[in-house]
Amino acid sequence: MMRDRHTPTDPVVQRVIERAEIEGIELVRFLYADHGGVIRGKATSRSRLGERIGTGIGHTVAMMAMNMLDQLQEVEQMGPVGEVRITPDPSTFVPLPYAPGGAAMLSDLRTQDGSPWAACPRTFLKDAIAELAGEGYTAVAAFEPEFTLGRRLPDPAGGPDRLAPLDDSLCYAGTGFDTAHDYTVRLIRALERQGLQVEHYYPELGAGQQELSVRHAPALRAADNQVLYRETVRGVALRMAMWASLAPKPIADQAGNGCHLHLSLWDGTRNLFDGESDLRSHFVGGLIAHLPALTALTCGSVNSFRRLAPRMWSSAYAVWGPDNREAAVRVCSALGEGGENLELKPSDSSANPYLSLGAVLHAGLDGIRRRLDPGEAVTIDPDTNPAAYQRLPASLDEALDALEADEVLMEALGPLRRTAYLAVKRSEATAFKGKDAAYETFNHLRVF
Ligand code: GLU
Numbered sequence: 209m210m211r212d213r214h215t216p217t218d219p220v221v222q223r224v225i226e227r228a229e230i231e232g233i234e235l236v237r238f239l240y241a242d243h244g245g246v247i248r249g250k251a252t253s254r255s256r257l258g259e260r261i262g263t264g265i266g267h268t269v270a271m272m273a274m275n276m277l278d279q280l281q282e283v284e285q286m287g288p289v290g291e292v293r294i295t296p297d298p299s300t301f302v303p304l305p306y307a308p309g310g311a312a313m314l315s316d317l318r319t320q321d322g323s324p325w326a327a328c329p330r331t332f333l334k335d336a337i338a339e340l341a342g343e344g345y346t347a348v349a350a351f352e353p354e355f356t357l358g359r360r361l362p363d364p365a366g367g368p369d370r371l372a373p374l375d376d377s378l379c380y381a382g383t384g385f386d387t388a389h390d391y392t393v394r395l396i397r398a399l400e401r402q403g404l405q406v407e408h409y410y411p412e413l414g415a416g417q418q419e420l421s422v423r424h425a426p427a428l429r430a431a432d433n434q435v436l437y438r439e440t441v442r443g444v445a446l447r448m449a450m451w452a453s454l455a456p457k458p459i460a461d462q463a464g465n466g467c468h469l470h471l472s473l474w475d476g477t478r479n480l481f482d483g484e485s486d487l488r489s490h491f492v493g494g495l496i497a498h499l500p501a502l503t504a505l506t507c508g509s510v511n512s513f514r515r516l517a518p519r520m521w522s523s524a525y526a527v528w529g530p531d532n533r534e535a536a537v538r539v540c541s542a543l544g545e546g547g548e549n550l551e552l553k554p555s556d557s558s559a560n561p562y563l564s565l566g567a568v569l570h571a572g573l574d575g576i577r578r579r580l581d582p583g584e585a586v587t588i589d590p591d592t593n594p595a596a597y598q599r600l601p602a603s604l605d606e607a608l609d610a611l612e613a614d615e616v617l618m619e620a621l622g623p624l625r626r627t628a629y630l631a632v633k634r635s636e637a638t639a640f641k642g643k644d645a646a647y648e649t650f651n652h653l654r655v656f
């Protein structure tokens with residue numbers, strides 16, 4: 209059955225067209241995130257915008273079988289025959305401050321008849337949100353990315369390019385504020401102009417490492433924000449002849465770039481995670497129970513597992529604790545900041561944010577439904593007693609094994625999406641096997 213499509217005369221479409229004219233937009237990018245965690249898209253010219261919002265832009269189904277090295281995997285129903293439409297959500301239209309004349313919209317992948325495609329990642333998150341709503345909850349989330357700022361340096365010996373960090377300033381140190389200042393101010397302006405509210409900024413622990421957090425938002429918006437954020441961090445850097453990367457471990461001997469995921473459930477206007485409750489405890493129980501499998505989605509790349517090591521504040525054990533920065537799930541205290549929330553630390557920006565947040569919601573919901581007990585709160589660094597705690601997966605392959613064994617998440621992903629995701633991610637694990645750190649790093653740097 210043909211689904212309702214936007215027409216060029218819809219008020220929401222008219223508003224986009226008017227804004228595009230006023231802002232002098234020539235190209236509008238329809239963006240989505242793929243199974244490799246890569247942000248991709250196609251762009252329409254302004255003259256076709258009104259029509260394209262309704263019809264989307266045609267796209268081969270095979271792109272959801274492409275890995276982050278642009279190697280196409282063999283997945284049934286994702287071969288050379290078949291077409292989906294990259295269909296934008298007009299409410300997300302935003303001019304791109306780092307690409308004058310350009311704008312973007314976050315997009316769904318739809319079939320020819322306009323219904324969501326079974327492998328559309330944004331739909332996966334929307335479905336998880338709907339399932340949560342069925343139980344009476346809404347989710348509010350914030351991705352908290354770290355990234356490394358520097359310059360792209362060729363290797364004189366002809367090897368892969370590397371990221372030379374901007375500075376060697378110390379953690380939270382005044383010198384770091386100064387070296388990155390011009391970039392940071394441009395980044396903040398660019399994010400704010402796209403509607404992302406900046407919370408905090410500081411130079412972080414590693415060479416060239418920056419952390420700039422944005423305010424929480426309803427779950428779908430939070431994932432859309434993470435796409436805009438990733439694009440903006442890199443786009444602003446490029447325009448300043450710099451290179452920025454959110455890769456989990458862009459420099460092997462430096463701190464990793466996390467993207468901790470903050471989350472709370474709400475009932476109308478009330479934050480249900482503010483203060484201890486059975487609900488919060490069961491949600492944590494769900495996260496802990498599904499953690500090994502979740503990491504396959506929240507820490508989606510080979511490079512992710514270089515970051516997840518003990519004593520790096522990235523978490524390495526499947527434990528939870530109040531304000532414990534070595535626990536995979538930290539219950540964050542709050543002082544007038546919208547209340548307490550959960551922080552998932554095994555999470556980084558190489559993940560597809562729609563799949564990762566959707567999977568986290570499914571895991572938490574399973575905890576609520578089965579009233580799962582999260583175990584004792586851990587109030588020490590778990591690495592001081594490693595035998596007592598479960599380690600997180602040590603590699604992408606290990607995480608994928610856990611995902612394949614996790615009935616709840618496999619069921620939630622559904623047949624087409626899980627088949628494609630596993631094929632893409634297994635292929636990445638294989639492609640980097642036996643390759644050196646420079647090759648791995650470069651290939652993550654150029655994407656994330
Ligand atoms: N860089 C750490 C990570 O990889 C996080 C440090 C912190 O902000 O606590 O997750």
Ligand code: MG
Pocket residue numbers: 354412419
């Ligand atoms: Mg940090």
